[in-house]
Amino acid sequence: MTDTAPFDLVLRRAALTGRPGLHAVGVKDGRIAAIGAELPAGRAEEDAGGRLVIPGFVDSHVHLDKSCLMGCACGAGGLKGAIAAVAAAKRGFTVEDVRTRGAGTLERAILHGTTHMRTHLEVDPRVELRSFEAIMALKRDYAFAIDLSVCVFPQEGLTNDPGTEALLLRALDAGADLLGGCPYTDTDPHAQIERLFAIAQERDLDLDFHLDFDIDPQGALLFEICRQSERRGRQGRVAIGHATKLSAMDETSFAQAARCLAEAGVAVTALPATDLYLNGRERRFDTPRGIAPVHRLAAGHGVLASLATNNVLNPFTPFGDGSLLRIANLYANALHVEPDEFPRCLDLVTRLPARLMGLADYGIDIGKPADLVLLDAPDETAALATIAPALLAYKRGRLSFRRQIPALLHP
Numbered sequence: 001m002t003d004t005a006p007f008d009l010v011l012r013r014a015a016l017t018g019r020p021g022l023h024a025v026g027v028k029d030g031r032i033a034a035i036g037a038e039l040p041a042g043r044a045e046e047d048a049g050g051r052l053v054i055p056g057f058v059d060s061h062v063h064l065d066k067s068c069l070m071g072c073a074c075g076a077g078g079l080k081g082a083i084a085a086v087a088a089a090k091r092g093f094t095v096e097d098v099r100t101r102g103a104g105t106l107e108r109a110i111l112h113g114t115t116h117m118r119t120h121l122e123v124d125p126r127v128e129l130r131s132f133e134a135i136m137a138l139k140r141d142y143a144f145a146i147d148l149s150v151c152v153f154p155q156e157g158l159t160n161d162p163g164t165e166a167l168l169l170r171a172l173d174a175g176a177d178l179l180g181g182c183p184y185t186d187t188d189p190h191a192q193i194e195r196l197f198a199i200a201q202e203r204d205l206d207l208d209f210h211l212d213f214d215i216d217p218q219g220a221l222l223f224e225i226c227r228q229s230e231r232r233g234r235q236g237r238v239a240i241g242h243a244t245k246l247s248a249m250d251e252t253s254f255a256q257a258a259r260c261l262a263e264a265g266v267a268v269t270a271l272p273a274t275d276l277y278l279n280g281r282e283r284r285f286d287t288p289r290g291i292a293p294v295h296r297l298a299a300g301h302g303v304l305a306s307l308a309t310n311n312v313l314n315p316f317t318p319f320g321d322g323s324l325l326r327i328a329n330l331y332a333n334a335l336h337v338e339p340d341e342f343p344r345c346l347d348l349v350t351r352l353p354a355r356l357m358g359l360a361d362y363g364i365d366i367g368k369p370a371d372l373v374l375l376d377a378p379d380e381t382a383a384l385a386t387i388a389p390a391l392l393a394y395k396r397g398r399l400s401f402r403r404q405i406p407a408l409l410h411p
Helices: 078-092 095-111 130-141 164-173 189-203 222-231 244-248 251-264 272-278 294-301 324-334 339-347 351-356 380-386
Strands: 007-016 019-028 031-036 042-047 052-054 057-062 114-122 147-153 178-181 207-211 238-242 266-270 305-307 372-375 390-395 398-402
Touching (some): 007 372, 057 095, 057 305, 057 324, 057 351, 078 272, 095 114, 095 130, 095 398, 114 130, 147 164, 147 207, 164 189, 178 189, 189 207, 189 222, 222 251, 222 266, 251 266, 251 294, 266 294, 266 351, 272 324, 294 305, 294 339, 324 339, 324 380, 339 380
Parallel strands (some): 007 042, 007 052, 057 114, 114 147, 147 178, 178 207, 207 238, 238 266, 266 305
Antiparallel strands (some): 372 390, 390 398
């Protein structure tokens, strides 16, 4: 290859979503410059071998700051117990501790093909801004491989936790990307929602709430979120995570909630690992799954939806390896998704959360950043069914990791 080569990189024999056959992708200056059956040689060449290439997984809801806390009363007391255990532990968090644990989780996600992530970050008088400082450092440290968006939120409540709002505002002033909420821990959930919407409107911020995290179909706060979104003109800029009340609603109530979400432009993120682990724990038999059926919201009602990791190796979810494909596979198993809908589950961890996070530059198209992840599968259906490993990734045209394909050694 000479210095006159038209491309810095050519990735050949790649299967691309929505394009029949195999394709070559040419990269120049960190962006996709050409897609075709054949392309001229590049300075560097990569053979996809007929495997699926995607623009990377998009994890729209993770908690890096409290990941890897396995010694912290895991599984004790369900949701309330998990909140209490982490509330006690985070008083002792240091910047270095959070940075080390968060880096481990972030690296695992990168090695499983995640190229974009939104991490939710607790800010309150217990931990102050120590976790925030650590995660902002990780955002800089790992920008070569992943784009990290930081959502600060009040885990212990807002109206009942003096000093929290001032810390949230300081974090936003210091570079946090958006604002989150957790009304079900507040003594006045509606007041928290009202205040967070007011701040978001004043500062022109997106919002992402933890909401309706139980399996009682009554009393859903999502209707108030929808009302506030329309009243304050925030359509398309609000998301809710968990929303597990949706899993317990009858068809009429579910359709009413879906219509409200669609009309208000409120997105929904299901968090299968945590939702399955924490919901229904009081039931000894016939235990409900407690996962919002977001594929039905997306396909049947036009609601923007996603699947995400949430917690990793902590009291909320003592499992996890950072693989979003494993999360999508778990969801498909738990929600009885048929094989012809497997590609839609892949959409829930790629294209749809990219829309939720407002990633205008996401995708494999000419002019887009060359974020390219090679999966060891020929298509979307096989990728989901087998939890296909990510073999390599390019971030803005630079190779960020490579995994060796295992070889069976016959005698």
